[in-house]
Amino acid sequence: MKKFFGEFKKFITRGNVVDMAVGVIVGSSFTAIVNGLSNFILKPLINWVLALIMGANSLDKVFTMLQPAYKDIVNEAGDVIGQEIDLANSIYIDWGSFINAIINFFLIALVLFTIVKIINKVREDGAKLKKRKPTKEEKKGMKALGIKRSNKEAVAAYYADKEAKAKLAEEEAKAAEAEKARLEREANPTTEDLLKKILSAIESK
Secondary structure (H helix, E strand, O other): HHHHHHHHHHHHOHHHHHHHHHHHHHHHHHHHHHHHHHHHHHHHHHHHHHHHHHHHOHHHHEEEEOOEEEEEOOOOOOEEEEEOOOOOOEEEOOOHHHHHHHHHHHHHHHHHHHHHHHHHHHHHHHHHHHHHOOOHHHHHHHHHHOOOOOHHHHHHHHHHHHHHHHHHHHHHHHHHHHHHHHHHHHHOOOOHHHHHHHHHHHOOO
């Protein structure tokens, strides 16, 4: 029993289990926010526009009756004054509910896409700021050039110039390495290199 509880404690204190629990809780709250924005703000606006175009409560009355059932309409005195369709006992295709479901799906997808896009944008901007945090060497370099860190354009130009110089230095290092390798190969030719030289000398004659 002690071993069992020891393993259970080890399991629940794992980082991935805690992260998963937090993700589930946050995901549930996030779903409530998305549904609230869709159901209580966006969807009523769309239904209002559709009602203006198609008539009041149009989506609630858009259905195809397959097998209607009727019920009596009774007045206050208890007299039957007519009949109306009993939707609870009728067989029909509810196009309005189907259209509402489609609208709800697209609204939730749109809201979710927008929120994720905003979150990703904030993360990207944060990553850029974190990446662009100047080091001590860069601070000294900007200070030597008289660049104030509050001047964003000057700082951006400083980083661009630094990146260009780093790229040029990298290209020069690669070229120097390639030249060194070529000279070393010429000084210590392989059998393949010797055969190529002999073949080239024969062809030249």
